[in-house]
Amino acid sequence: MADEAFYRVLFVSLYALFFIVRGYYRFVKPKLAEPEKAEKERKPFGKAEAAISCVILGSFGSIILYLLDLPWFAWTQIPGYPETVRWVGVLVVLADIPLLAWIHRTLGKQYSPCLRIKESHSLITVGPYARVRHPMYTVLNGFSLGISLVTANLLIICFAILLIILFPFIVRKEEQMMLQEFGDEYREYMKRSGRFFPKISRNGKDEDASRRMPLS
Secondary structure (H helix, E strand, C coil): CCCHHHHHHHHHHHHHHHHHHHHHHHHHHHHHCCCCCCEEEECCCCHHHHHHHHHHHHHHHHHHHHHHCCHHHHHHECCCCCHHHHHHHHHHHHHHHHHHHHHHHHHHHHCCCCCEEECCCCCCCCHHHCCECCHHHHHHHHHHHHHHHHHCEHHHHHHHHHHHHHHHHHHHHHHHHHHHHHCHHHHHHHHHCECCCCCCCCCCCCCCHHHCCCCC
16 A cells, blocks of 8 residues: 555646646647737636635645645545545546647637637637537546545545536636627537537437537
């Protein structure tokens, strides 16, 4: 049985690997691309965004305390935690990393860290978006939950679950914005795709429709 120090090193390694990919597409690649046109719209910072920001801060604080291995924080470690659950978390994170790269490559210039519509924005319904409308949120939530399972820390796991609970509120706002921008095109896309996971078709007639190319 590995000791907790091993899992802390594993946690840092997985976190670093995930954010190397995330950081490249978020910070490095945009600087290498041509300048984007001005944004058409940016939704205001609302209650859902504020709640998620608080949860993220709480999660980061708990992670720092976990890595520092402070004696008074030991009560947050779940006793008798199965190692199998930790390794399930490792597998989830490792599966999320190539998916994250695939999503970013599909989005290209249309990726934005904030909820906004750009001048050149088009509706992407290919690649990971062929069957799922918000695969980025699926991956981020999967990473958050998976990496928390590695720690066996009650607070970190609870914060990860809270993020999963709160994300649908952000998604509703984003989908409303997309409906305003793309109208019936997005309504049709919603009918043949799932929000976070592929929609299971009852008759399989949506098989070909889910592969539609993005608008030009």
